[in-house]
Structure formats: C-alpha cells, structure tokens
Amino acid sequence: MTENSILSGADNAPTGRFHLKAIFVASMGFFTDAYDLFAISTALPLIVFAFNVTNSFLIGLVGAAVLIGAVIGALTFGRIGDIMGRKYVYGIEMVILVVFALVSAFSTNIYMLIITRFLLGIGIGGDYPISSTIMSEYSNVKSRGKMVQTVFAMQGFGLLLGAVMGLIAIKTMPVDYAWRFMLGFGAIPAASVIYLRRKIKESPRYSLQTKGDAAAAASAVEDITHKKINVDEKTRKIEKVSFKKYIPYLIGTAGSWFLFDMAFYGTSINNSLVFSHIGYGSIALVSSTAAILSAYNTAIGNIIIAAAFEIPGYWIAFGLIDKVGRKSLQWIGFAVMGILYLIFAIEYAPLKADIPLFIGLYGISFLFGNIGPNSTTFILPTELFPTQIRTTAHGISAGSGKAGAAIFTFLVPTIIASLGLSGLFSILTSLAFIAVVITFVFIKETKKQALETTSAIKNTKA
Numbered sequence: 001m002t003e004n005s006i007l008s009g010a011d012n013a014p015t016g017r018f019h020l021k022a023i024f025v026a027s028m029g030f031f032t033d034a035y036d037l038f039a040i041s042t043a044l045p046l047i048v049f050a051f052n053v054t055n056s057f058l059i060g061l062v063g064a065a066v067l068i069g070a071v072i073g074a075l076t077f078g079r080i081g082d083i084m085g086r087k088y089v090y091g092i093e094m095v096i097l098v099v100f101a102l103v104s105a106f107s108t109n110i111y112m113l114i115i116t117r118f119l120l121g122i123g124i125g126g127d128y129p130i131s132s133t134i135m136s137e138y139s140n141v142k143s144r145g146k147m148v149q150t151v152f153a154m155q156g157f158g159l160l161l162g163a164v165m166g167l168i169a170i171k172t173m174p175v176d177y178a179w180r181f182m183l184g185f186g187a188i189p190a191a192s193v194i195y196l197r198r199k200i201k202e203s204p205r206y207s208l209q210t211k212g213d214a215a216a217a218a219s220a221v222e223d224i225t226h227k228k229i230n231v232d233e234k235t236r237k238i239e240k241v242s243f244k245k246y247i248p249y250l251i252g253t254a255g256s257w258f259l260f261d262m263a264f265y266g267t268s269i270n271n272s273l274v275f276s277h278i279g280y281g282s283i284a285l286v287s288s289t290a291a292i293l294s295a296y297n298t299a300i301g302n303i304i305i306a307a308a309f310e311i312p313g314y315w316i317a318f319g320l321i322d323k324v325g326r327k328s329l330q331w332i333g334f335a336v337m338g339i340l341y342l343i344f345a346i347e348y349a350p351l352k353a354d355i356p357l358f359i360g361l362y363g364i365s366f367l368f369g370n371i372g373p374n375s376t377t378f379i380l381p382t383e384l385f386p387t388q389i390r391t392t393a394h395g396i397s398a399g400s401g402k403a404g405a406a407i408f409t410f411l412v413p414t415i416i417a418s419l420g421l422s423g424l425f426s427i428l429t430s431l432a433f434i435a436v437v438i439t440f441v442f443i444k445e446t447k448k449q450a451l452e453t454t455s456a457i458k459n460t461k462a
Contacts, residue, residue: 006214006229009221010204011141011450018224022138023147025196026131027154032097032190033124034158035165037066038268039186040117042166042299043179049291050176051110056417058110060410065114067265067406069121070128071399077126078395082388085206086134091197093130096123097190105184123190125402128378129394136382137203137390138224141450145321145379152378153314156306156370158189159268163302170296178295205451209387212236241388245457249384250393252442256330257377257401259435263337263428264369266408267362274362274421275301301359309363313370325447326376326383331439333372338432340365341425348422373435377401383446383454390455 040047040063053059073093080089100120107113132148139147165185169178201220208217214236218229267274275298320329340361344351351358381394415424446454 006217009225013140013224023150025193026135027151028193029127029131031154031158034155035162036186038159039162039182042295043182045291045294046175046179056413060413061114064406064410065117066121067402069118070125070402073122073125074128074395074399078129078391081130081391085202086130087202090130091194093123093126094190094194098187101186102184105180128398129391132382133391134203137205148379149318149321156311156314160306163299166299205387212238241386243389248442253381253397254400255438256435257397258404259431260373261401261405262408265405266412305363309367310370313367317371317375322447325445326380327443327445329372330376331436333368334432334435336368337365338429341429344425345422386455
C-alpha cells in the first residue's frame, strides 16, 4: 500500500472518538499553560509586597522568567520531536509543569521564584510544538483547523481560571498564602493528562515520512478509522528534507509570532500595571491592603477581558478558521489591533478618564488578537513545514514568540515608567502593522488541504 493510501485514511476520516480524545489530551496542556502563564498577572502585586520588591528589573523578571524558559523548552522539545519522535517526549513536558508549579509555590525568596518559574517555562514551551503537531498530524483535512484551534482555545479557559482562582485566594487567604495557592494550583490540570499522553501512539506521518515505518503508520491510522490496513512493506527509504528551502515560511511564522507575543504577553502579564495607571487599582504597594486591592482589581479586569473578549475570540476563530482561512484572519487581526493601539496612543488622556471605555477598547484588541494571530500563529507552523522538520520549525516559531513575549514583558514596566501608557501603545502600533506586512509577504493559505500540499514549496505570496 502506498504512502498516500495509508494517510488518506486519516485525512478523510470523519471526526470521531479518537479525535475527541486527542483534543482533550492536547488541550489540557494548553489550559494549564495559560493558567501558569497568566496567573502571575494577578499574583504579581501580592508577590511584590510579600518579598518587598522595589526594583523594577526584578519585577519585570518575575513576569518574564517563565517566558524565557518557554523559549528554551520550545526549541529543545521541538528539535527532539523531529529526531526522536513526538511520542518520545509527549507527557514529559507535563511532568515538568507539575513539579515546578508546586516548587514555585514554596519559593522562599524572589530569586527562587524566578528560577522555578523559568524551569516551569521549559515545560510550557515544550508543549507548543509537540501537542500542536500531534493534533495536526492526526486530524482530518476538512476540520484540521477547527481541531487544532480547539486545542489552543483552551488557553482562554485557563486564563479565566487563573483570574477566578486569584479572586478566591485573595478573599480567603493571607497575602503570602494567596499567591502561593495561585501558582501551585497549576499542577492539578497538568497532572490529569500525563498518563494519557504517554499512551498515545506515534503520529502516522512521523512514522511513515521520517522513520519509514509503514506498519506503525498503518497501525496509528487504524486507531482513527477502525479499519484494517494491509501494508506490503514495513519499512521504506526516506529522502531528507532541506530546511533551507523553508526559510521564507519560517520568517513568516516566527516573525509574526514574535511580534504578536510582544503585544499580547507584554500587556496581559502586566495588566496590573496597565490597570493601575488608569486609576483602576493601587500603584504603591506599601501595605497588604494596597497589594490585595491591586491584585483584586487586576483579577476582576482579567476576568472581564477573558470572559467578554478573549474566550469569544478563540471560538469565533474556531468557526472561521476553515472557512475564511488562516492568512486572512491573521492580517485582519493584526490590522485591527494596530488601529486600536493607535487610538490609545493618540487619545490616551480622554480614554484614561473613562475606565469602562478604556477597558472595552483594550478588550477588543484581545478579541481580534485571538480571532486572528493568536490562533493562526499556532496553527500555521503545523501546516507550512513538512513532517521531518515540523516540530523543529514550530519550536523555532513558538520560541521566537516567547522570546518576543519575554523581552517585552520584561521591558513594559520600564517603558511605562519612562514613556507612559501612550508611549507603550505607540510602540505596539508599529509592531502590529509590521506584522501585517510580514503576513502578506511570507504566509500562504493552507485551509482544507492535505499537509503534504500545504508544506510544498510554492510562491510565498500566494
């Protein structure tokens, strides 16, 4: 039986129980990733007070440490996923999340917290290329965008839970226990899928197109279709793929992800600073009451943004991704973000005086970010690159995004202190419009095409 005959079973299979299980197993990782990444936004005022941190460098590093770790995790796990296989490391990243979510909660000083959050980030970064690629390689052609987007959309619920758990902790615990509870709770959802991840079979495309193991590929496809596949030869010779040919696509995926995460994480993780500078919260964390007020207001703001804007954005993308397509959603999302950031930069003073309007427009920037680039930058690397280099390229792209996020998350406190929020939004405006150009030049449409077609080298302007 030919390669196309084996893979066509997976490409044309209707959505079934196997797909739903794979979505659950992969999506719980991103649920946890989002919780761990964004719980720090609510916890940060409490941490700053508990450890008496006055140095803006250290404050920035608390938020950025997990993102720096994510860069290393994405690059490392992405490369291992192509060399040793997706299954080889699937579940290990969740073990890292469990261990260091718990250890970070018992940090005895700010430096231990930074180190443990960095190590936690390695697990988060490692989850990006492996989970996305496994889901993409197991999906059918018709609904691949929806399936991969469902996995990623769980981030919205993880972000929301982070804010909700923050509120619970603030209302029921002393300051020094509240932030520890917020961080440690992230171990629970991660632990729930470790066993299931270790049990999943290697993806059929990796088995066939990287290892040349037709029998293993057929066995994996049988799990999807529940139909027996007979193979004439169990192994086949594989021709190596040239990574250099895919540099233009990599510029598109890594470049757009880098710019998006600078804006998305730079603002999200520093929401406590953004809110306090428009008069929603307390800037001077000189007492436990002030710290709790700032954390409480940040949690409420995060809940509003997550529930009213971010979660709907993910699911609007779910409905549009296989109809409108990845490229269109990406450039439209970036363009709307750029327009909104420009409004903030020009009209900051009157918007600052109207907190509901400010938060509403601020939330809409997240809505279109999730409808567009937050979703598409995650999906496109699983489609634009061939199987042999897919997790490597996704790891580079995700690592690039998290590098942008780490840099900007670290710099935002300093930027706000020196340029104010209007200056911050001026910078974000430029980033968004540069990303529109990169999308037009280096990204091609991939909707409703087999992965072998989407990863073929064609005109990158198509």
